[in-house]
Amino acid sequence: MATLQNALPELPALFAALGFAAHKHAGQLRKSADMSPYINHPIAVAGILARDGGISDAATLAAAFLHDTLEDTATTEIELTRHFGVLVAAIVVELTDDMTLPKAERKARQIVLAREYSRPARLVRIADKIANIRDVTHNPPAHWSAERRLNYLHWAAQVVASLRGTHAALERLFDADLAHGLAVLGALAETATADSPRISPQLQDRS
Ligand code: ZN
Numbered sequence: 001m002a003t004l005q006n007a008l009p010e011l012p013a014l015f016a017a018l019g020f021a022a023h024k025h026a027g028q029l030r031k032s033a034d035m036s037p038y039i040n041h042p043i044a045v046a047g048i049l050a051r052d053g054g055i056s057d058a059a060t061l062a063a064a065f066l067h068d069t070l071e072d073t074a075t076t077e078i079e080l081t082r083h084f085g086v087l088v089a090a091i092v093v094e095l096t097d098d099m100t101l102p103k104a105e106r107k108a109r110q111i112v113l114a115r116e117y118s119r120p121a122r123l124v125r126i127a128d129k130i131a132n133i134r135d136v137t138h139n140p141p142a143h144w145s146a147e148r149r150l151n152y153l154h155w156a157a158q159v160v161a162s163l164r165g166t167h168a169a170l171e172r173l174f175d176a177d178l179a180h181g182l183a184v185l186g187a188l189a190e191t192a193t194a195d196s197p198r199i200s201p202q203l204q205d206r207s
Helices: 004-024 040-052 058-066 077-094 103-116 119-138 146-161 168-192
Strands: none
Touching: 004 040, 004 058, 004 077, 040 058, 040 119, 040 168, 058 077, 058 119, 077 119, 103 146, 119 146, 119 168, 146 168
8 A cells, every 4th residue: 555655756746637637527527317527537546546456656546537538528648748748648548449439349449458458557447447337336327227237337347357467456346346236236127127138238338
């Protein structure tokens, strides 16, 4: 676990990354029913890395704060490089889906591309999926059926399967949260859609 002492020199840069992400995501809300500010998500991802993963590497934590800026806001790689350096910008680029592709293809590609991620990108992606499966289990978008939520969990499991061997504690945490989510949603789905056919989990939309 990081100590306060060794984290202090990096704090100004980390607050800069958090502030930059908060500014870029300003006005955006999570799709959850409680419509929490979008920035809560990157904060949760960085928190999982620091608290549960014991990660104190500043580039990894800054990339966690910034990981959705290229994908979901008007931010460029040049901007990230100028503010946070080449390394952080490169991690965020790794974590950015090609938004010109159809959603199903993006989701399938994420499973494949995750195998080639750098270690910082792998760590952020595992924490990202932990945060998302927690939201999908406990605080989902209002219009998502139990089946759609289950499909998201199955897809997240496939992405994390591409990242195994990165960080044992974070992978165990993912497995525990996934098992919990499957139990919660499996029970829901059985009551809600007992007579509808199962849908292949791989290519389901998330939003
Ligand atoms: Zn994310």
